[in-house]
């Protein structure tokens with residue numbers, strides 16, 4: 001069921017038993033919830049999304065910046081792009097949607113938050129049960145010995161940075177053509193199988209395997225709620241699809257926060 005911005009505003013201002021209310025009550029009664037977030041949850045913090053107007057992949061070619069081949073060809077260029085993203089995001093704060101999800105985690109015993117974002121804003125808002133499916137901008141990993149280390153320095157003193165073993169460090173993020181961190185994916189799939197409710201926020205639902213999690217959950221009878229400013233491939237199969245921004249809608253899904 002799709003609710004437009006206008007209808008949403010109308011139904012919210014009426015305070016009736018609307019779709020938003022139905023989604024909120026499903027969430028408040030659930031003992032196990034899987035939240036899946038994409039770039040849209042951080043948009044109102046000022047983090048650029050990837051697709052759509054102003055999206056990173058409109059301005060930059062991922063082939064030049066986000067593949068292992070690009071890094072092998074020109075590690076300094078790749079690092080300059082990631083250093084710019086680190087510097088931009090270091091100055092930003094979690095928004096009301098991140099904060100609401102941290103509050104939801106405290107209320108729901110079986111809670112997992114799987115994110116495709118590498119910005120660290122869920123943790124900054126207080127979320128603890130976070131599965132970073134695409135890694136983190138704040139972790140560096142050695143291409144030689146594989147050692148991974150958290151490093152929040154902005155700016156990094158030398159580009160490209162090097163490991164103590166002498167080899168290059170890379171951002172510990174998933175690039176195009178690479179496997180996702182398998183432990184995080186396995187936990188996310190297990191959480192999807194166990195979830196009574198799945199809440200998908202600000203994800204274009206085009207990038208797998210993350211985009212497949214709602215279907216896994218739905219096959220086991222989970223109730224799927226989508227929050228997005230636009231329709232996505234998930235919209236037709238979602239039980240409720242709410243049109244609006246994450247910072248506006250997600251707090252309204254957590255009792256006591258709206």
Ligand code: OAD
Pocket residue numbers: 037038039040041043044049050051052055066116117134174175176201202203204205206207227228229230232244245246247
């Ligand atoms: P996208 O940029 O593909 O999609 C962002 C989604 O958020 C879109 O569906 C928008 O309609 C929606 N959106 C934008 N602003 C919003 C707002 N304020 N509130 C709610 N929704 C909003 O980002 P992802 O789906 O996260 O992967 O992209 C998935 C992966 O593709 C990323 O993790 C990245 C990218 O290539 C890698 O780099 C491996």
